[in-house]
Amino acid sequence: MNESDVRERLADVRDPDLGGDIVSLGLVNDVEVEEGGEGTGDGTAGTVRVSLALGAPFSPTESAVADDVREALADTGLDVELSASIPDDLSADEQVLPGVQNVIAVASGKGGVGKSTVAVNLAAGLSALGARVGLFDADVYGPNVPRMVSAEERPETDGETIVPPERFGVKLMSMDFLTGEDDPVIWRGPMVHKIITQLVEDVEWGELDYLVMDLPPGTGDTQLTILQTLPLTGAVIVTTPQDVALDDAVKGLRMFGKHDTNVLGIAENMAGFRCPDCGGFHEIFGSGGGKALAQEHDLPFLGGIPLDPDVRTGGDDGEPVVLEDGETADAFRVLVENVANNAGVVRRRGVSEGR
Numbered sequence: 001m002n003e004s005d006v007r008e009r010l011a012d013v014r015d016p017d018l019g020g021d022i023v024s025l026g027l028v029n030d031v032e033v034e035e036g037g038e039g040t041g042d043g044t045a046g047t048v049r050v051s052l053a054l055g056a057p058f059s060p061t062e063s064a065v066a067d068d069v070r071e072a073l074a075d076t077g078l079d080v081e082l083s084a085s086i087p088d089d090l091s092a093d094e095q096v097l098p099g100v101q102n103v104i105a106v107a108s109g110k111g112g113v114g115k116s117t118v119a120v121n122l123a124a125g126l127s128a129l130g131a132r133v134g135l136f137d138a139d140v141y142g143p144n145v146p147r148m149v150s151a152e153e154r155p156e157t158d159g160e161t162i163v164p165p166e167r168f169g170v171k172l173m174s175m176d177f178l179t180g181e182d183d184p185v186i187w188r189g190p191m192v193h194k195i196i197t198q199l200v201e202d203v204e205w206g207e208l209d210y211l212v213m214d215l216p217p218g219t220g221d222t223q224l225t226i227l228q229t230l231p232l233t234g235a236v237i238v239t240t241p242q243d244v245a246l247d248d249a250v251k252g253l254r255m256f257g258k259h260d261t262n263v264l265g266i267a268e269n270m271a272g273f274r275c276p277d278c279g280g281f282h283e284i285f286g287s288g289g290g291k292a293l294a295q296e297h298d299l300p301f302l303g304g305i306p307l308d309p310d311v312r313t314g315g316d317d318g319e320p321v322v323l324e325d326g327e328t329a330d331a332f333r334v335l336v337e338n339v340a341n342n343a344g345v346v347r348r349r350g351v352s353e354g355r
């Protein structure tokens with residue numbers, strides 16, 4: 001079995017989203033076969049090392065592709081060693097956040113729709129899948145991260161670098177940690193730019209699979225600065241089924257469109273209420289708006305999160321609901337998986353189209 005035999009077998013593995021096999025799509029970076037058996041005396045047929053251009057660690061789709069690759073090589077008798085990396089055009093020095101694979105922004109057109117709630121549960125849910133995750137709370141108007149850590153757990157700094165505190169395996173940072181008591185209302189573009197730069201240069205994120213950014217609501221300076229400064233994989237737009245929230249979501253979509261930012265999809269929050277007393281399901285803010293918005297703009301619908309008192313108490317106590325059991329937690333898990341899958345589509349499409 002040589003390298004071209006291996007590639008021939010890999011040509012049977014399909015990418016379920018891009019519609020083609022992983023070899024033709026350019027998703028096989030490298031194949032190496034090391035003969036074993038006689039001669040080497042290790043008693044095996046050898047090892048095959050395959051490097052795949054996969055970019056969304058722990059996403060169900062990419063995990064399935066990796067399983068298919070193993071299966072395609074299963075009867076060769078070779079030990080299969082897989083690795084995943086998306087080759088980068090820029091050197092580590094030129095990259096803004098060299099250790100971070102995916103930056104995912106969570107945005108909304110207006111406040112109070114549950115954007116921060118989605119960001120926190122997305123980060124915790126990705127971490128629960130096994131990924132290395134950071135959460136940056138850039139929502140100066142309603143920071144949520146400080147609530148998740150006690151005062152003693154504030155970031156440590158030696159004057160040069162900032163070490164983010166961790167909860168449920170997620171590294172946490174907040175604009176609030178950096179600015180202290182300053183009144184965010186007086187912030188202007190240059191100030192925001194300075195802080196974002198500080199985030200990029202001074203925080204020790206280490207190696208991360210996903211950095212989730214909780215953007216402030218709306219389409220102002222901070223959002224634009226972040227879009228211009230950071231290499232986003234894509235954005236998640238949070239809305240409620242109400243018409244007015246949907247109008248605002250469209251404004252958000254336009255902003256991302258202008259900056260060539262991928263939209264990973266639309267999440268609909270407060271989509272119905274399961275009454276704990278009568279057991280009935282009530283659609284308090286209407287229904288289907290998020291899905292219709294997604295369809296209209298030809299974007300993925302990521303899922304609906306019900307109105308559930310546990311979401312709020314979880315938020316207040318800093319314990320994301322996604323880590324619990326139940327209907328709402330399941331809804332969040334679907335959302336987390338869809339976001340990861342769609343991040344993978346963006347990354348693999350980039351490789352495939354960039355060849």
Ligand SMILES: Nc1ncnc2c1ncn2[C@@H]1O[C@H](COP(=O)(O)OP(=O)(O)OP(=O)(O)O)[C@@H](O)[C@H]1O
Pocket residue numbers: 108110111112113114115116117118139141142143216217269270305306307308309310311312313315316
């Ligand atoms: N699905 C839900 N069920 C019940 N309560 C929710 C749900 N989603 C959010 N909430 C609650 O609604 C309030 C607003 O949510 P959140 O802070 O996430 O909104 P936001 O869009 O980030 O607003 P802002 O950016 O203005 O801070 C919080 O108290 C939160 O706990």
